[in-house]
Amino acid sequence: MRYLTAGESHGPQLTTIIEGVPAGLPLVADDINEELARRQKGHGRGRRMQIEKDQVQIVSGVRHGVTLGSPITLVVENKDFTHWTKIMGAEPLEDENAEVKRVISRPRPGHADLNGAIKYNHRDMRNVLERSSARETTVRVAAGAVAKKVLKELGVEVGGHVLELGGVVAENTTYESLDELREKTEISPVRCLDKNVEKTMMEAIDTAKENGDSIGGVVEVIVEGMPVGVGSYTHYDNKLDAKLAAAIMSINAFKGAEIGIGFEAARRPGSEVHDEIVWDIERGYTRRTNNAGGFEGGMTTGMPIVVRGVMKPIPTLYKPLNSVDIETKEVFAASIERSDSCAVPAASVVAESVVAWELASALVNQFGQDNMDVIKKNIVQHQERARVF
């Protein structure tokens, strides 16, 4: 499974082509729309989240609600585009001397603006920010929704939540089941499991907004039901935990990724880190604890996968930072595009999506690729072999 995404933030549409999804997967637009809606929720989102209710169109690869095995095209229109046709149109300006509006010559600290402009030789940095915008995560969530559907059919479930937000840390994050986790976080405006800190988190967002500032946070993704032995230790680039790290770090504004106890592993002795192995006839091999977060040797252990990522505060601030105008080389206080003051709850949905993608892709590759029936059967056989191994 592989996919390409495309689309500018104020262009006509976002598109993704997903290649390699097995045939025989039930898939309807609402499977994807639900996830798109989850991405648009969250306390502290800006105006755009209200004006655009993202809706996907499936324009290839699915027939009568079932995947064909051929590439799947998903389209999400930017309803805003009607106001931007002159600024973002693909066709040349009729009047070559017309002044392009909304030209950006002032790079914002923390954004791709300046590096991208130098790289691609753009004097108008709108040419960069239209693509580097987190708007792109819309179709990564769409692709992730397809991946989640694959996983669900194969008995694998995904959940996510916000662990930390602007310095406020969730403390009671236990849950009985992924179902419970999903229910609780779905009704929380900050996707937090800990009812007690939820309000403090929302206040942190409001305070940041009042200050013209922004805040980041830590999100966690949990995946249950993955079979043992997915990924491999045999070559460094076959390690599935490494792929997850890349996926997490590739989300806009993410600066770190960890698995299991992660950085905490530097502070504990080995005897309090490694997970003891047990076996019983019903469940086969399991671990007494899950400090490894579901991975040993770059492979799944069969225990829940636990991945965390950190998102930096959104770099577009009303409280400006200094920068330099590339035309005049003069210092200015960085310009502002419309912006959220905190996108961490949404980012937790994006994190679920990119993790789901890597796992679904790894499962499909390992267990048969072509059609869901065969993959399901192969996984059952594998699980059975693993149980009595």
Added chain:
Amino acid sequence: MRYLTAGESHGPQLTTIIEGVPAGLPLVADDINEELARRQKGHGRGRRMQIEKDQVQIVSGVRHGVTLGSPITLVVENKDFTHWTKIMGAEPLEDENAEVKRVISRPRPGHADLNGAIKYNHRDMRNVLERSSARETTVRVAAGAVAKKVLKELGVEVGGHVLELGGVVAENTTYESLDELREKTEISPVRCLDKNVEKTMMEAIDTAKENGDSIGGVVEVIVEGMPVGVGSYTHYDNKLDAKLAAAIMSINAFKGAEIGIGFEAARRPGSEVHDEIVWDIERGYTRRTNNAGGFEGGMTTGMPIVVRGVMKPIPTLYKPLNSVDIETKEVFAASIERSDSCAVPAASVVAESVVAWELASALVNQFGQDNMDVIKKNIVQHQERARVF
């Protein structure tokens, strides 16, 4: 640039083939041997580090001390192999009924043993651990040494150090230059910049050893001299910081990766995170701070790259953890291969190597691929364009 590594821990040799190194790079065995020696140092290493002084042979791709542009083969012999020919030989046992010695049916918690055995259907888990062993990092360091040579020729320097070890945190980690950092860490038995905690770190290692336990830590890699605009925001899998995260996470026993201030970004407001942009005629665009660790939008900013990774304690303990014998399904206290009690200083060299690889590879891809002269010239032109952009 791409490479494959091969070799079992007690097999005859480790090998790597590196494809895509430009022609015209000066390269001798000692460039690589120096890095191999650095990897073998460090307080707390076990017996093997003493018995095997790794030496590389360059058996293709280099002629008269200069790369040809054709694939480079590096070989590091396992001197130990003479004692292991019967156990690890490639040829079938002469007597088919002969009992294989050193069969391992007891998976060690924290290792690839069990997952790997189930995946590849091995009853003797030696078939797993011989490859999943961190011995493999020897040739990753070798490949990294070639990458460092490429970087050096292109004006890019790499350094690394240990930030944290078994809960002991380095505090004074400032340095004037990468040269100073390298000098200081090279003479430190724990590769630590902070003279004051060095001794405490060594004691932590010794204590762990006495307890039959092990400890992990945090390492940091710094890279100076990278041009702006390497990597890209245009597609998620073009982001260079994501590739670094994968590279770090793919090192044996690593459980997390972060860039710049990393997880700290969850605790600070945006106004204290993003790096203000300044410009002057000599240096072009730079940043007042470097919280972003050299990356915005998945691209280099031209500021130093700062990457950290966390290594869990080595999972082979003398203080045993419970596990299950796969033949009897009975509980046992996990078996012990010879082991170090702390490999974090060595891991910091491995981290330098894998980071160097990704950066060299990205530079070569972007600036011309074929021969060092052209790449150098292209980078100079790029830097000049960037300066006055």
Added chain:
Amino acid sequence: MRYLTAGESHGPQLTTIIEGVPAGLPLVADDINEELARRQKGHGRGRRMQIEKDQVQIVSGVRHGVTLGSPITLVVENKDFTHWTKIMGAEPLEDENAEVKRVISRPRPGHADLNGAIKYNHRDMRNVLERSSARETTVRVAAGAVAKKVLKELGVEVGGHVLELGGVVAENTTYESLDELREKTEISPVRCLDKNVEKTMMEAIDTAKENGDSIGGVVEVIVEGMPVGVGSYTHYDNKLDAKLAAAIMSINAFKGAEIGIGFEAARRPGSEVHDEIVWDIERGYTRRTNNAGGFEGGMTTGMPIVVRGVMKPIPTLYKPLNSVDIETKEVFAASIERSDSCAVPAASVVAESVVAWELASALVNQFGQDNMDVIKKNIVQHQERARVF
């Protein structure tokens, strides 16, 4: 540069996302529409070519007529889809028990129908043929049009013509320049350079049609202006001629590919095959002949690239071949979708497109990737170095 294509033959649209096109390339829809129109011409095309005049929409990656460096999305609507919404819709049938129309249980010899149905476990082979249809080549031509634009900017020109058709062989295929070749073939209903056989070729098509039969042919692509040294001998999968062979063979119904004198090389002694090398100060190194078709050692020689491919007759015949109904296992005479009796002239446009893609991609990879200005400058420097080498 890489791209994915998607879309079913009677689905709503064909889509391609093209990633890695450098920034700064002038590109408008008409650049692509022209090529789409060329693909739809040719004596012997069926009804569909008349009803659908393909038109592209550029919905990402281009702004004001210039590429941004971000992924380019091209959409070509299937105007036919309005009549097929019930049969090809993505949404589930409202009435689950409704009979799906146009179900295909009878695989056609020469098509992907049967192999694809078994692979993906489809009882309705429409699920296969909708994607395996040559309709997909529409967006490969669209991607090729972008590649041609890249090449043109870099001084590289592409032409194509039909060499053989249903056993009729063009004899006089000399041309003064690619411009002349393009002019002549553009007005030929069979894209043939040889005026004398053109009529015979058309008659062969007509005769085949009358007989309910179909015919194939041989097409040739010529590319002038490629710099020397693109591709590489250093590793087998770096060879550019091998990539061209794959590209040609990947076109629907193609069964062979050759470069330069191709299979003729089996019949001549070496002394009449290899091209003597000459040098003069103006043009640098050239060859006295071009039997190698522009490639030695998997690299360009700087001489014109000459690639040929053979297309088998379209496998959908009115004159039926026997096959087996997969539901009844009974023999039947193979069913007919609407069809052309000869698509070789169109296939010659497709062949140009896929060759252009591989060459543009190789050039961009080797000479700088990011923006057209830098690539152009790097190629000029390379050409200058090559001239006086």
Added chain:
Amino acid sequence: MRYLTAGESHGPQLTTIIEGVPAGLPLVADDINEELARRQKGHGRGRRMQIEKDQVQIVSGVRHGVTLGSPITLVVENKDFTHWTKIMGAEPLEDENAEVKRVISRPRPGHADLNGAIKYNHRDMRNVLERSSARETTVRVAAGAVAKKVLKELGVEVGGHVLELGGVVAENTTYESLDELREKTEISPVRCLDKNVEKTMMEAIDTAKENGDSIGGVVEVIVEGMPVGVGSYTHYDNKLDAKLAAAIMSINAFKGAEIGIGFEAARRPGSEVHDEIVWDIERGYTRRTNNAGGFEGGMTTGMPIVVRGVMKPIPTLYKPLNSVDIETKEVFAASIERSDSCAVPAASVVAESVVAWELASALVNQFGQDNMDVIKKNIVQHQERARVF
């Protein structure tokens, strides 16, 4: 499955690392040595084939005669190297001013010499020809031997023969079984099935040799036992026939590739090209003929795979062609390395190898990757499903 090869023609050794071979495959050096010996046979080979009897060493990935699932390293020493240490050594010359011997400043027509020298900026073209030499095919044959072993275990057999040589065409090329084909060709000095033309072929080689000339030819590879539905029509780069074309074209000196009736398809009407489909309970779906050479829609049909390639005459001639000295720019008659006058019989072994690689790789990818037991079982299930589909 993927592999890298390395090694210069007169360097110390050739090496390949093969990654992704499933665990549990029986493999001994002799499996590979047999194929290496086959590559060295053939009427018309030069001196080197006599002096070097290639022998492989397996130095990783195999234990006690069975693959581990970890990367396999194969080494073939160049026994010649002892005489070339000064010329080809990796270490810098002790005396920097020492004149390097055997410097080549005269590019040979038909070789990579000139293009490669310009590309990699080598003034001594030995730096090119040492790698571009067909000596590299030794390890491609070694990798192919591993692939053949995989195929054999999965019930797939490979054969190859010479169809045409210097204009002499084999006419009676029928065979009852691949076993018969292999027996007959193995004892033929030109690997030809047609006893009647064998002698004429040998004479053609002798005549070429006497004339200081060389000849090429056409080889054919046949593969029986491949299951239906390997490869895919869903995306152009998933087509397995296209991968075979690339593999064939990537062999040194190959200029064309065709599948089934290949270029002949341009001369026959569709009704005489497409293979009628039949079904019976024992064999499932088969075809009455096999003009498609085992491929429809980029996928296997389950019929024998038939692939042909054309090799140009070896470009190193005693009868010299004109070229230009790059130092003086003066015309000269091209220099001679030691050479065979015909390598087509050997190339037929190489062709088998590269085809075997692509097919084994595709099978392993599709049917389970990890261990041979699971793959075998999955293929049996697939075949059974296909039979009654």
